[in-house]
Amino acid sequence: MKDYILIVEDDNEINQMLRELLQGHGFETVSAFSGTEALLHIEKEAPLAVILDLMLPGMSGEELLERIKNIDSGISVIVSSAKDNVNTRIALLRAGADDYMVKPFDAEELLARLEAVLRRNGREKATNESKRLTHKDIVMETDDFKVTVSGQEISLTRREYLILELLMTNPGKVFTKNNIYESVWNEEYLGEDNAVNVHISNIRQKLAKVNSKESYIQTVWGIGFKMN
DSSP: OOOEEEEEOSOHHHHHHHHHHHHHTTOEEEEESSHHHHHHHHHHSOOSEEEEESSOSSSOHHHHHHHHHHHOTTSEEEEEESOOOHHHHHHHHHTTOSEEEESSOOHHHHHHHHHHHHHHTTOOOSSOSOSEEEETTEEEETTTTEEEETTEEEOOOHHHHHHHHHHHHSTTSOEEHHHHHHHHHOSOOOSOOOHHHHHHHHHHHHHHHHOTTOOOEEEETTTEEEEO
């Protein structure tokens, strides 16, 4: 299988933006502007992942998703759509989508979600970058989900790990609760769930047990969280 990301988007500007973003981070990309064109690429050589718009000429994104999963259920698919309702998201996730992003979306968040989806699905990332994330004395080995602080391994739950991974992927970015919840839980954030706060608190406590003198995760009041 060739290591490339298939971008299925009929909007030229968005397609080019995604292509430049991914290529700038070491991914090989192929662009398709219709469902039929995308299917031809997939049948010829399966990609690592597909970034899939729903509103496509000819074959719809929903139909293409079904065809993709019939060809190779291991191909990661991130749906990118202006459709923003819970029923649509649930239906697509049940149909095999690995993640769902609502347009307009933050480009760096899409990159972080793509990398997380590839790791969850055991697919190699098409880049020569290291599979190690570091911040201060935190080292995250993304191949084996191992996290150490000052050389001491800490135990994180799956969601704690995914939250920390999201923050460490782009330490200069402030992630809102919405960003974090929808990326980690794959559900719509309704603004009332305290789950993000609880998980952030748990991560902080586990980090502090090893190095209590260091502050790792900063709360940006009224916005969200970022690595400190």
